[in-house]
Amino acid sequence: MSNPVGSLSQSMVYEPRLGMTDESLTVMERSRTSGEPWDPEESKPNMETLERGVPGLYLSCFDMLLTEDTTWLVKVSDSSQTLTLPMARMAPQDEPEQCPVIDSQEQGLSPGLEGQEERSLEQVQSLVVGEVLKDIETACKLLNITPDPVEWNTGNVQKWLLWTEHLYRLPHAGKAFQDLTGKDLCAMSEEEFHQRSPQCGDTLHAHLDIWKSAAAWMKERCSTGDEKTHADEELWSEADSSCSGQPIHLWQFLRELLQKPHNYGRCIRWLNKDKGIFKIEDSAHVARLWGLRKNRPAMNYDKLSRSIRQYYKKGIIRKPDVSQRLVYQFVHPV
DNA sequence: AAGCAGGATTTCC
DNA sequence: GGAAATCCTGCTT
Numbered sequence: 001m002s003n004p005v006g007s008l009s010q011s012m013v014y015e016p017r018l019g020m021t022d023e024s025l026t027v028m029e030r031s032r033t034s035g036e037p038w039d040p041e042e043s044k045p046n047m048e049t050l051e052r053g054v055p056g057l058y059l060s061c062f063d064m065l066l067t068e069d070t071t072w073l074v075k076v077s078d079s080s081q082t083l084t085l086p087m088a089r090m091a092p093q094d095e096p097e098q099c100p101v102i103d104s105q106e107q108g109l110s111p112g113l114e115g116q117e118e119r120s121l122e123q124v125q126s127l128v129v130g131e132v133l134k135d136i137e138t139a140c141k142l143l144n145i146t147p148d149p150v151e152w153n154t155g156n157v158q159k160w161l162l163w164t165e166h167l168y169r170l171p172h173a174g175k176a177f178q179d180l181t182g183k184d185l186c187a188m189s190e191e192e193f194h195q196r197s198p199q200c201g202d203t204l205h206a207h208l209d210i211w212k213s214a215a216a217w218m219k220e221r222c223s224t225g226d227e228k229t230h231a232d233e234e235l236w237s238e239a240d241s242s243c244s245g246q247p248i249h250l251w252q253f254l255r256e257l258l259q260k261p262h263n264y265g266r267c268i269r270w271l272n273k274d275k276g277i278f279k280i281e282d283s284a285h286v287a288r289l290w291g292l293r294k295n296r297p298a299m300n301y302d303k304l305s306r307s308i309r310q311y312y313k314k315g316i317i318r319k320p321d322v323s324q325r326l327v328y329q330f331v332h333p334v
Numbered sequence: 335a336a337g338c339a340g341g342a343t344t345t346c347c
Numbered sequence: 348g349g350a351a352a353t354c355c356t357g358c359t360t
Contacts, residue, residue: 247346247347247350247351249350249351250350250351283336283337294351294352296351296352298352298353299352301336301337302336302337302353302354303351303352303353303354304352305337305338305339306338306339306340306351306352306353306354307350307351307352309338309339309340310340310350310351312339312340319338323338325336325337325338325360326336326337
C-alpha cells in the first residue's frame with residue numbers, strides 16, 4: 001500500500017520545486033524569534049524539558065495561540081543532511097511529553113544506529129508531515145478558510161497573514177499584501193514576497209509553500225479515497241455552524257470552543273453544561289482566538305466582554321445567579 | 335490589576 | 348440596520 005504521508009514528506013523535504021528548502025525553513029526558524037506582534041505575555045513552554053536527552057534531534061517548542069499555545073519546530077540533523085520542518089501543533093495530545101517525534105528518536109535516531117537511520121528519518125518525516133497537516137486543518141477551522149490557498153479571497157489572505165504573523169512573531173505585513181487573492185499569492189515568487197515585505201516576505205513565502213503542499217496532498221488523499229479522514233470531510237464540507245455563509249456570532253464562536261474541550265479546554269470550559277454555565281479560563285487567549293476569527297488583531301478581553309454584555313439585553317447570555325469572575329451562562333442551553 | 339456594567343460612537347458586512 | 352468593535356467612565360472584586 002502506498003504511503004502518501006511518506007511521499008509528501010519526501011517531496012517536501014527533497015524537492016526544491018515545492019519550496020521546502022533548508023534555506024527557506026531556516027529563515028522561518030530565524031524569524032520566529034524576533035518581534036512581538038501580538039501580546040507578548042504568552043507563556044513559553046519549557047524547552048529544556050523537551051530537548052533533554054534527545055541527541056541529534058533539536059526540538060524547539062514555542063507558543064502559539066491556536067489551541068494550547070504550542071508550536072513545534074523539529075530539526076533532524078546528521079552528518080549528511082539537515083531536515084528542518086516547522087510544526088504547528090494545534091491539536092496537541094494530552095501530554096506534550098508524548099510528542100511522536102521524541103518517540104521516533106527513541107526508535108533509532110541515535111548516533112551509531114546508521115542502519116535504521118534512513119527508515120527512522122522517514123518515520124519522523126511522516127509523523128512531522130502528519131502533524132503539519134493536522135495543524136493546518138485546525139488552523140483552517142479556526143480561521144474559517146479552506147486549506148487550499150488558491151481558493152482564498154482577499155479576506156482569507158488577510159486572515160492567513162495575520163495568523164502566520166502571529167505564528168512566527170512577524171511584524172504586521174498585511175498592508176503589503178492588501179487586495180491580493182490566494183491565487184495572486186500563489187503565483188508570486190519568493191522574490192516578489194521579499195519585495196513586498198523585506199522583513200517577512202521570505203517567511204510568508206515559505207509558509208505558503210507548506211500550505212500549498214498540504215492542500216495538494218489533502219486533495220490527493222481525497223481522490224484516492226483510501227485514507228479519507230473525518231477531519232477532511234469536516235474541513236471540505238464546511239460543516240461547522242460557522243460556515244453557514246453568515247458571519248459567525250460571538251456566542252456561536254464560544255459554543256464552538258466549548259464543544260472542543262480537547263483543543264480549547266484550557267482557555268474555556270463548561271462549569272455546568274446542562275445549565276449552560278461556562279468559565280473563561282484564559283481571557284486573553286479566548287480574545288485572541290476571537291480576534292483571529294474576525295480578523296481583528298486588536299481584539300482583547302475588554303472588548304470581547306463588552307460584546308458578551310450586549311447579549312444580556314438580547315437574552316442570549318447572562319451572568320449566572322451567583323456571579324463569578326469570568327463565568328457566564330447561556331440563557332438557552334442546548 | 336483585572337473584571338464588570340453599560341453608554342456612546344464608529345466600523346463593517 | 349444589526350452586530351461588533353472601540354472607547355469610555357465608574358464601580359467591584
